Amino acid sequence: MAPRFSRSITAGASLARKRAWLSAGCALLFAHTATAQSLDAPQAATTAVTGSTIETGASPAATDPQTTGAVASSDLPPALDEDFNRLNRREETTDGLRMRIDPEAGQAPGIRIGSFVLKPALSETFNHERQKNGSASQSRTFLETGLKGTLTSDWARHQLSVIGEGVLQDNISGEGEEEPRADVDAELRLDLSDETTAKLSAGYSFEREDANDPNAIANAVEQSAVNTYRLGAAVERDLGLVRGSLGLDFERQTYGDVELDNGTTLSQEDRNRNTGTLTGRLGYELSPALIPFLEASVGKSIYDLRRDTLGFERSYMSYAGRAGMEVDLGEKLNGELALGYETFRLDDDRLGDLGGLSVDGRVNWSPKRGTDVLFGLLTYLDPSTTAGNPGSINYELTNIITHQLRSSLVATLSNSLTLRDFPSDAAASDEATWRTGAGLTWDMSRYLALTGDVSYERTNRDIGPSSDTTRVGVGLTLRR
Template identity: 30%
Template sequence: MQTRRAGIAASAMALALLTAPAGAGEFVPLGDGSATNNADLIGYPATECAHCSTTPPDEAGNLIDIDWSLGLRGGIKDDGSGAAPTYKLIALPSVTLKQQTIRGGYDAGLSGEISYQVDGNAHIDSLTGTVGGTYDLDALTSLAGRANLKISQDDPDGPDYASNVASAPLVLSGSAEVSAARDLGAFNLAVRGSAGREVYGETVYDDSSTSDNTFQNTTSYGAGVRLGYELTPGLVAFIDTQADIVSYDAPSPSLMVKLDNVTYAGRAGLSAKFTPTLELEGSLGLGYTDFGDETLGDFSAVLYDARAVFKPDETLTLTGALTTTVSQPGTTSGATAKLTYAATGQVEYLVNPWLKLRADASWTAAHYQGIDSEEQSWGLGAGADYLLNAHTDLTADYSFLRTEKTSAPATDEHQVTLGVKFHR
């Protein structure tokens, strides 16, 4: 009997606690109708579910995230030509706007590199604008797009220009790419398309004479497909095909014909990501370039591509890559195309929350099609970032680059830069 009375008392006490108004800071599991956990009980009685949301949240209602930075650097550069070293001040402004939505995200950014040499020569090295975004049509299908516009101008004292060049040509380039991906269970399919335009200004020489670079202006279109098959969780076998059309505005001044061409490329490889610690991807393929003019010799090349990212812990990141590219020959006389193999490696080590060390290495081997000309280079670099406070970093970098060209002496380039970076 006492047990029954105790049970009745406990039940009454629980009911009293659940029906009593909630005091400040009290936890009421079922809600009492006086807070937002049961908003309909305090709504206007003439309407049905006055506080219900009848439509999904507005995708455009999210706040735009603004990220910005400004890097100021001073450096000394010895290009290995035997001339006196050059001293340069560099400004690196950047601003990015991002917005995340229910189905994806959008971003737009503007960045630049402005340099000033001690001798009074100042110019905009590059100015880049970009806009892009992603959108999920459903749980299995996603879309992505990006457009870039860039204005750039090389250093006339660089190894790609003759000693009598006073001003390198101004280059305006724009590109756009769209892609769609679909999950088909064990298979995954991605298609992509691209378009681009590149326009070169005049080259100015020491005697104020100029040369036209219209023959380097190009319009390009491309399309590609990638099909992957999941062999095991985290291991995907894939094939990738690509076709690129390049049209030139004017004939080559050395060959007297336009270098219009179509390049076809096919690759097969494996992609692996078993844990967040290690990502691997490698492929092997064949590329073939077909020139529109019959007097030009078509050529084929073996394509090597690989990438590895290793993160054993939060303090260390190692990245390596091997790439193959076919590009236009530039101003190299008699060449129809440039085939480049490149290998790069990077390491980043976070010593503590305010100090990060960096190092990198690179190697490239380029062959100019149509002529017996080779170009090789390799370089090393090291740097450090020191977090002075939440919005200011101190930076220090050193780089070395050795370049060897056919029928030309090798050059060794050294560069040291120190600076500060302000950021959000």
């Protein structure tokens, strides 16, 4: 945890990217759970990718590791970053691959409202958590109530989809900060022609900054409330062997005041910012299985206050370029890998530039029917508000395995490693966070599921104490 006044903030565009590609893991689990009722049925047919999906800030393609997955049976184990447990995260790249499994198979039919179909899910879980930071430790027992729903149009042309999720925690005993969160995202797809598609998107997210996050305030009674507002517009064009996309994202983040343990209040106003990003991608189809691509983005982040409380100008320009290959070998193996470079050029010359090599990718592998494996790589920049420190470059490696033990019983194993690398002359120390979790989902019927999860998280720092968090939970999910 950072000392008081030693805070950092995740850049809008980078945070959106981080939260976006992790959604592929949730989508994979959701699809896998959906087919739990029909193990003996033939596998779904492969869906060919004929266009590109622009990387917008609120694409409902959908779902950071710190809470018990209580919202639905398809959620990941609690040790992973909360972003894994969220629905509405966009694809990591503009040509993100679609899921190969039919998400409707074996699921509750939903409620028809005119030309829309509503699919709600209500969950309640009983959890126990133990946190240790150096020699200090605390534990709590809490109930977590989750409400999740999707509203999708059933139109012959165009489509409107709204995906929402809300989670409330209520401590029953012990000490520990409650972690409420909410997400709502909407996307309108306009089929302008057979080759051209436009997308308009909007979204809102609420969360509390994690008490163990490097950005948190050390002596806070309750961490800052973070509100994120998103707007996006994109156009995709398929020209046969060549496909392209262009999108514009806007994101605003605001941070609430923090109450300190000495009774005073620390304003976080200097962290509020607006970020706009323009992203373009061009791909060429060598064959239906191989599509090399180039992707570039440019953005501007402007803080509400020209100078932060330490007197630094934190606004910046962002630039990124990547080259990669998309591989589609059918439902058994598909994914993509890209190499590139990202940089933030801060307005204050005393801070210098923040940048580094980026490695991003995602591979979906199904070694046999009933088993799905996801591998993910992500690079993002995280600017800081620590005096003289421009920020860090972060690398994340993720692995998620789901396996159908029986037609109605699904097991999940998930692991992730995050490396946070600061410049050599920075006051902050490098750190590594490892998370692992396991879970079971028993579909007692298409409307009711029993879930159980256990997870462990450890953060090692070059300077300062290490921290550990252990969680276990059991719950019920009611679907309609």
